Amino acid sequence: MSFENTTSTANKVLQLLADGECHSGQQLGAMLKITRSAIWKIIHEIKSRYSIPVESVAGKGYRIIGGLNLLHQKTLVNFVEQENFTALNQFILLNSIDSTNNYLEQFIVKGNKTRIACFAEQQTQGKGRRGRTWISPYGHNIYHSLLWSFNKDPGEILGLSIAIGVAVAKTLKNYGVDTGLGLKWPNDIYYENKKLGGVLIEFRASAHDCCYVIIGVGINTHLSEETINSIEQPCTTLKQILNKNVDRNRLAGLLLNELIMTLNEFDQQGLQPFLPRWQELDILQNKSVSLQLQNQQITGIMRGISPRGELLLARNEKIENYLSGEVSVRLV
Ligand code: BTN
Numbered sequence: 412m413s414f415e416n417t418t419s420t421a422n423k424v425l426q427l428l429a430d431g432e433c434h435s436g437q438q439l440g441a442m443l444k445i446t447r448s449a450i451w452k453i454i455h456e457i458k459s460r461y462s463i464p465v466e467s468v469a470g471k472g473y474r475i476i477g478g479l480n481l482l483h484q485k486t487l488v489n490f491v492e493q494e495n496f497t498a499l500n501q502f503i504l505l506n507s508i509d510s511t512n513n514y515l516e517q518f519i520v521k522g523n524k525t526r527i528a529c530f531a532e533q534q535t536q537g538k539g540r541r542g543r544t545w546i547s548p549y550g551h552n553i554y555h556s557l558l559w560s561f562n563k564d565p566g567e568i569l570g571l572s573i574a575i576g577v578a579v580a581k582t583l584k585n586y587g588v589d590t591g592l593g594l595k596w597p598n599d600i601y602y603e604n605k606k607l608g609g610v611l612i613e614f615r616a617s618a619h620d621c622c623y624v625i626i627g628v629g630i631n632t633h634l635s636e637e638t639i640n641s642i643e644q645p646c647t648t649l650k651q652i653l654n655k656n657v658d659r660n661r662l663a664g665l666l667l668n669e670l671i672m673t674l675n676e677f678d679q680q681g682l683q684p685f686l687p688r689w690q691e692l693d694i695l696q697n698k699s700v701s702l703q704l705q706n707q708q709i710t711g712i713m714r715g716i717s718p719r720g721e722l723l724l725a726r727n728e729k730i731e732n733y734l735s736g737e738v739s740v741r742l743v
Pocket residue numbers: 509510511512513534536537538539540541543545553554555556599608609610611626627628629630
């Protein structure tokens with residue numbers, strides 16, 4: 412197992428300011444062994460690059476109002492059971508990256524068994540499903556990707572996106588969301604009809620009996636009112652739901668733990684054990700939905716999922732199957 416933690420000086424300053432207290436330029440400079448003017452420049456970089464509102468308090472120094480709950484490798488890993496954590500080859504904590512899913516692409520080496528977990532504080536080009544953008548401001552929310560190799564034919568793991576949706580919902584329940592959670596096929600995470608998180612799985616086939624998946628999970632823990640209003644669909648955050656600040660390290664650790672357990676279970680037993688769990692969370696059951704296919708839009712009544720995880724749609728007095736990833740579903 413190897414660890415990687417990219418820590419720039421700006422990141423170190425952020426860690427010192429994360430407590431929300433006032434810190435003078437002199438104090439920060441002394442701690443990091445750099446000059447006050449270097450600190451001043453870094454504060455500007457933090458404001459412009461990460462869009463973090465660092466306040467300058469006359470005669471006192473700098474502070475981040477409300478503080479920040481940054482990710483710490485040790486704290487996060489404490490929430491992952493040892494036997495699950497040892498399944499990983501590498502654990503990577505990144506400061507800022509275009510997309511954690513894109514980042515993990517480079518580690519795919521044909522024929523190698525690879526299991527790498529990666530978290531980031533910020534994504535500059537976070538990806539959502541169907542080419543959408545995933546808003547990923549610094550120091551908030553969870554941006555996580557997990558690279559996993561399977562000794563299976565790619566056709567055998569198509570239902571994985573269903574199992575992953577169940578795993579994310581379970582994580583949120585373990586964190587303390589008791590009621591109101593639901594899944595929208597295949598794996599959008601909802602809380603009372605508002606989107607709370609999403610999953611983007613990218614499959615990479617290698618050979619007939621080996622394939623790789625990059626599982627990307629985003630969970631909203633805190634977004635400003637302005638950001639929430641700018642997102643085209645209704646969405647919510649854990650902070651809004653629980654009415655308190657979120658411990659991102661605990662949430663991230665619980666997520667990684669649940670995903671590893673899910674991948675092991677899926678590897679051994681396939682989708683079968685996840686089907687009843689998914690059905691309990693299905694928010695579209697028997698609802699009239701509209702399906703966006705490649706070139707056309709169709710409507711029908713949702714009738715759950717098949718044993719392979721396909722969406723079942725009642726249409727023209729028949730039940731039609733649609734594969735995960737082909738379509739997006741909207742309530743009509
Ligand atoms: C969706 O619901 O549209 C899927 C959102 C997936 C977002 C996560 S955040 C971590 C990972 N990296 C990305 O660029 N996207 C996924």
